[in-house]
Amino acid sequence: MSAALVGTERRPVPDTDLHELDGLDGTSAAAADDADPAALLLDRAALLVARRRAGFQPAQRDLPAPSRPDDRPAVSRAAAHRLARILAGEHPGTLPEWLTAAADRGLRVPGHLLPALLDRARGNPRIRGLVSTVGGHRARWLAGLNPDWAYLLDQAHTADTSDTADGAEIDPDIWEYGDPGGRRGYLAHLRARHPDRARDLLAGTWAQETPQDRIAFLTSFGADLTPGDEPFLETALDDPRREVRQTAADLLARIPGSALSARMARRATPCLTLGPHAGQLLVDPPTSCDARAQRDGVQLRPPDVAGERAWWLEELLARTPLSTWTGRLGTTPAQIVALDAGDWHQPVITGWARAAITQRDPTWARALLGEGILAGRLLAVLPLEERAAHAAGIVTNAALGVELVELLTEIAGPWSEELAAAALTRIVQAGRQYTGLGERLCAVAALRLPPELHERAEDLAEHPWPALRRLATTLRFRHDMLRELR
The missing domain is CATH 1.25.40 (Serine Threonine Protein Phosphatase 5, Tetratricopeptide repeat)
Incomplete structure (x- = not known):
């Protein structure tokens, strides 16, 4: 390679152990000195490559243990053919509905379609839980053999608990030695059964986790928050990464009576007061965003479309308990939402809407639906x-x-x-x-x-x-x- 890069005029053709191949390149060893050096170099390089390929020793490895059998019925041949068409690009948007319907009926995907389905779910996190369910044991078996599909191990014990239906625990070594997907799956599995143990396990390795894993681990807490999680989440507010702090703050805002909720209420209360006229709301947004507010998840820099004070007000209201305003500004959410906030109407309504979504409050969601802000997410709060x-x-x-x-x-x-x-x-x-x-x-x-x-x-x-x-x-x-x- 070096001789080819600098040229045979500057470096001689190196000797090679090709005497047993003498004559195969059309040039005998005796005539090599009279041959064109460039042609001789290329001939010898080609022969070396051919010899290496011909003499390659394939690696030896044991076959993996077979997948556990799955006794669920497979989808019909027509349904399998339909899935193949979807995966090939025909009406691809229907894939989530197909997977949901198959999962609801307790059906599984035929094995020959799993590779294409796993490839599709690799780029679409929203369907991974469904793929884990309809793929069953064989899909998770494949995920353990192919690093590109390891993401499915994160879903294995959240979307489908059949692997542990007999009460057996997942191998705890996954937490110590597993890949990120397997560790997230282990924590989610443990969190669903023993939330305190899961929290303590994460606290023990928190300092060594990457920022991306910290966010993913915290997100797994969202479905089953308990007051006992508050001390750990408070320590997460001191994380150097803003995204980690914001995730922890959003979780703390969902815990009734948390210290963060009380701090936010103290900051937000002076910003909204009733005016001297009926139906008037006086708004005095924050003039600064200090380090303590940023620790509690308030984002310092606003989006391009918002001013600083309006943005800080929205951030405060989004994490303040909605019960703070009932009785102080009106007797019902509908009365409070109907107040005239003047030029600050947009950030006030948006902050309340975000709070209603986070706190899952249907009464406030109903009152805010007519404002045309975050309507789709507010609808999801309603029965x-x-x-x-x-x-x-x-x-x-x-x-x-x-x-x-x-x-x-x-x-x-x-x-x-x-x-x-x-x-x-x-x-x-x-x-x-x-x-x-x-x-x-x-x-x-x-x-x-x-x-x-x-x-x-x-x-x-x-x-x-x-x-x-x-x-x-x-x-x-x-x-x-x-x-x-x-």
């Missing part, structure tokens, strides 16, 4: 039976714009008949006025409208607007897909 009616009203009255697309994207399907009718009406309106917006609405609705509407949508298959034709095609595809899984 399931209420969401459709509220959503239909919002969609009917919302302005045609990107916000309407974002709202409908946040509402999981299949939509109720009332919401579906409202959405289709807005789609037709958008198609007449704003073609691009209408196409985006069609793309969202195609994956969330009830697939039973495919018969009513058959007329759309001949519509001159391509977006509506694609909507009808997707509805038919989803209808057939779910029928095959039944």
Whole structure:
């Protein structure tokens, strides 16, 4: 390689142990001195490569232990063929619905489709739990053999507990020697069964964990927070990474009566007071964001669209218990939300909306839905039976714009008949006025409208607007897909 790089005029052709190959390159050893040095160099390099390849000794390793058997029935041949089409790129947005339907029916994916499915889930974290469920033991067995699929080990004991249904514990060595995905899966498994032990385990290795792992580990606490978690989360507020501090602060804000909630209430209370006139709210946002507020998760630098004082106010309100304002500003959330905050209306309402989402308060969520801020996430706070009616009203009255697309994207399907009718009406309106917006609405609705509407949508298959034709095609595809899984 060195002779080739600098040239044979500056470096001689090196000797090689090729006497046994004499003559194979067309140049005998005796005639090598008279050969063109450049040609001789390339000939010898080619022969060396050929000899190395011919003499390669394959590595020896034991075969891995076979996967545990999975006694769940596989999906039908038609459903498996449909999944193969989806993985090949046909209506790819229907994959989460296919996986959900298969999981709900206790079905598993055939083994030959698991590699492609695991590759797809590698780039889509939202479906990993479903893949772990429908893939079963064999998918997790494959994940243990391929580092590219190791992410599934993080889901193995959160989405499907069948591996430990007999009460057996996961090998504790995973925590000491496992990869990041396996360690997160072990902590989530332990947290679901012994939350105090899981917290103490993490506290013991906290100083050695990477910032990314710290955030992931803290996130696993979100589903089952207890007052006993508060001391540990308070120490996490001193972490040098801002993202870790904010994650810990968000968790502490969800613990009723936490010290962080009390500190935030003390900061936020002077900012909002009733004015001298009925229905008036006087707003005095913070003038600074000191180190103690930043420790509690308040982000110093605002987004580009917000001013500093408005942003700091929103951050304070988002982590202040909503009970702070009941009685102080009004008797009900609806009365408080109706107060006139003047020029500060936007940050006040947004801060309260974020607090309602974090604290899972349906009463405040109902009061804030009419403000048009974070509507999709506020709807998720409401009881399931209420969401459709509220959503239909919002969609009917919302302005045609990107916000309407974002709202409908946040509402999981299949939509109720009332919401579906409202959405289709807005789609037709958008198609007449704003073609691009209408196409985006069609793309969202195609994956969330009830697939039973495919018969009513058959007329759309001949519509001159391509977006509506694609909507009808997707509805038919989803209808057939779910029928095959039944």
